[in-house]
Amino acid sequence: MSRRCELTGVGPMVGHNVSHSNIKTKRRFMPNLTAVTVPSDALGQSFTLRITNAALRTLDFKGGLDVVLLKARDEVLSAKALKIKRQVKAKLAEAAA
Numbered sequence: 001m002s003r004r005c006e007l008t009g010v011g012p013m014v015g016h017n018v019s020h021s022n023i024k025t026k027r028r029f030m031p032n033l034t035a036v037t038v039p040s041d042a043l044g045q046s047f048t049l050r051i052t053n054a055a056l057r058t059l060d061f062k063g064g065l066d067v068v069l070l071k072a073r074d075e076v077l078s079a080k081a082l083k084i085k086r087q088v089k090a091k092l093a094e095a096a097a
Contacts, residue, residue, distance in 0.1 A: 005031055005052045007059075007068060009076030038065045040084065042091045047084055066092075 004011040010031045016024040032053045039046045041064055051059075055068075062068050069077070069085040077085060 001050070003030060003033065004078070005033065005055055006049045006078040006081045007051050007055045007072060007076075010052055010054075040065050040088060042066050042088045042095075043084075047080075049081065 002011070012031065013029040015027055015029055017027045018024055033050050034053060034056065035048060035050050036056060037046045037048050038051075038059065047065070059065060059068055062071075065084075066088050069081065069088055072081075072085070074082060074085075
């Protein structure tokens with residue numbers, strides 16, 4: 001299982017630990033991932049995704065999974081999130097027709 005957010009695509013970043021004597025050693029900054037169950041309003045079901053806590057706050061602010069998925073670019077979404085996005089688009093197109 002990769003250490004990457006399924007909605008935002010955030011992954012590990014590289015930086016330095018800097019000591020008091022200014023010696024730099026490599027380190028990795030890991031994203032704060034949590035497995036959460038997020039409901040989809042359009043589909044009427046819930047999905048379990050591994051997302052960062054920042055993405056979870058974004059979900060609350062924007063108004064749910066459907067809104068965030070429809071605005072997200074396909075390149076940053078995981079395969080699971082892309083599948084959900086296609087289902088949401090199809091359901092909304094069906095409701096509009």
